[in-house]
Amino acid sequence: MLDRALGLAAWRQVADAVEADITSGRLKPGDRLAPESQLAERFGVNRHTVRRGLAMLAERGLVRATQGSGTFVETAPVVYPIGLKTRFSEVMAKVGREARGELVSAEHVPADKGIAEALGIEKGSPILQMHTIYRADGVPLSFARTCFPLPRFLGLDQHFAAKGSLTKAYKKLGIEDYKRLSTRITARMADPAEAAQLDIAPGRVVLIISSINVDLEGVRIQATQSRFVADRVELTIER
Amino acid sequence: MLDRALGLAAWRQVADAVEADITSGRLKPGDRLAPESQLAERFGVNRHTVRRGLAMLAERGLVRATQGSGTFVETAPVVYPIGLKTRFSEVMAKVGREARGELVSAEHVPADKGIAEALGIEKGSPILQMHTIYRADGVPLSFARTCFPLPRFLGLDQHFAAKGSLTKAYKKLGIEDYKRLSTRITARMADPAEAAQLDIAPGRVVLIISSINVDLEGVRIQATQSRFVADRVELTIER
DNA sequence: GAATGTTGTCTATTTTATTAGACAACTGGC
DNA sequence: GCCAGTTGTCTAATAAAATAGACAACATTC
Known part of the structure; x- marks a missing residue:
């Protein structure tokens, strides 16, 4: 046994x-x-x-x-849909939970090979790299690293920090809508840094979701790697 | 550290x-x-x-x-697409691996509440429950429990055992095509029974994929819960 | 073929996890 | 109020994990 x-x-x-x-x-x-x-x-x-x-x-x-x-x-996990238009705040509002994205850090760095490929830009091009935490009723659900090409998204981090929502931050920059280009999923144990951000013991299981978003012209605008606490969410594929 | x-x-x-x-x-x-x-x-x-x-x-x-x-x-993981029409054998053929589904067990049982809801039938209705293992080049990738409503799928297990492919087994029963209705994903550690089937140490991470398939008329024909060895696959969402 | 850096193996010791047992504190049903 | 069944806490003994050190075996480089 x-x-x-x-x-x-x-x-x-x-x-x-x-x-x-x-x-x-x-x-x-x-x-x-x-x-x-x-x-x-x-x-x-x-x-x-x-x-x-x-x-x-x-x-x-x-x-x-x-x-x-x-x-x-006790408990019951959050059902989190992944689809063409995944909007964290809307999802949470639908399940009746209070949600807000928190900006942990933001910096301008050169794109490494992986990010450059994801965003379709030259390796070494300047990007805005944000680390964010999303919570439902105060409990961390995901910890994410999100990258945007510069100079197009200069200042996005400040809008995000103010609004707590990426959709709203995009609107401030004149982007009214966007959609998902690709999504990849795997799972592993959380490393100590992730565990600290997600308020879990290191070694707990996290779902890793790597996604790329495009604007309505199909230009790649965002590459994200999110780590979801596996026992706090259940992902569902929408179509 | x-x-x-x-x-x-x-x-x-x-x-x-x-x-x-x-x-x-x-x-x-x-x-x-x-x-x-x-x-x-x-x-x-x-x-x-x-x-x-x-x-x-x-x-x-x-x-x-x-x-x-x-x-x-050593190693490199298999990229496994999840989409409207996921066909294990085709995926593996595309990556140049030899693939075959192996029937571990098949039995007629009454539907429990979860399966009944998934298949849109009465709780207690007879179903065919199969346990299967899918391998790439002999290495187990997933261990699944698949349920079909009876009497429609009577004998499907024997066709599957003979062909090693669900798509082919369906054809024997006159079902030429089918598609995915819903997909849900989470992750946890493997329990001892799963670990034994997948040839991994218990406690290794598995991706849990619960899916429902429908025939071309939209009738639910199959409910599956697959457990993928997380470090042997990377899932990718197709659309 | 000698020097250096690596994995493989052995013994002994220390630290931590697990077991064992006993009893206190509390709940719910009678 | 009492009883049976449960969680909470403490002490001690035992089993297992981790550390410490030494040296053999092998590979690579010069």
Whole structure:
């Protein structure tokens, strides 16, 4: 039931198993978990080990323990559509959550090879590079690095910082609409820097979404690599 | 550089960091890794700990160590498009890999709530449930559970087992074409059962893709939950 | 073929994770 | 109020991970 030569602490495997029960729907919000003693028996570990795992889930807000009564499931992840026109603020408004993009940093740098290819510009051309965090009701959902070609988007970072929305910042520069050109998805564990920004333990799973946006003339205007906390969102493909 | 209260063994964190360098392209196939002693210093761990991490990467085929010379990067992930008409065999043929779906199990069961909703049928209606593994050149890429409504798809499993392709199995039943209705994506760590099927260590990251297919009349014919080994594929969204 | 730098292997020690047991604190049902 | 069942906390013992050091084996360069 539990793999012991794998680099994952026993308590972590217990936590992951319980989390899988939750995310898969075998345990629903409000359900009571099996008692710690039973979980310990099921996984073949000590009750203390189970407790440590549950403590981690509690810290992440997935469960809540009540002395004398039991441990109960909290949570439900945000469904996040990825489509031709993905607008973070609109998505969140639809699910009834308060959303705002936060500008972590903005700088002018030369484009490296990857960004140059993504934006269809010369390697070394000047770009505006922003790091941003998007939250739903204060909880970080994604941490992103977004790049724009210069000089066209000079000052975009200040508009974004003021408005908290990329769509609004674009409007300030006279871009009324834009759409998605390409989207790529993979997943891995968060590195320490990402983990710090997303307020998660390093080693938690993040979905990596690399996307390119174009304006209505088809000119590439934006290349983004977003890292979504995998257990806080479920992506859905729109068409 | 290394988080020590997280349930991830130090050697595992080293392995993950090196793996991230590889998957992100900072280290390319053929490159030599920094010597074990340097890695130990960089991560602030003992050389033995580094060695254990590298041993795991070697076992998974990501690196290869040569005594006296160094440790070198192997691998390159498969790019897997998700679109209106995703056909596994065609994708693999295009990248020049030999591909075949393998039927692990097939059974007739009553639809649970989730499957019933996905297929637009009554809960408890009979369905055909198949578990399949898809490989590229023998290496497992995905492990999937696929459900079809009965009696329409009676015997589909035998056609699939014979042909190794869902598209061909459909043709045997007179379905010439089909398309994707919806796609949902998230990620988590593999549980032991999945890990065994995919030939990976439990705790490795899998991409979970839940999709529904419809025939040309728009009738739902198939609900699938696939688990892709995250470090063996990169998904790309087609439109 | 000698020097240097690398991976491979062994032993011993220290630190951390896990187990074991006991009991307190609290809840819900009777 | 009492009882059975649950989570919370503490102490101690044991198992496993990680460190430390030394040296063998091999590759590459000069």
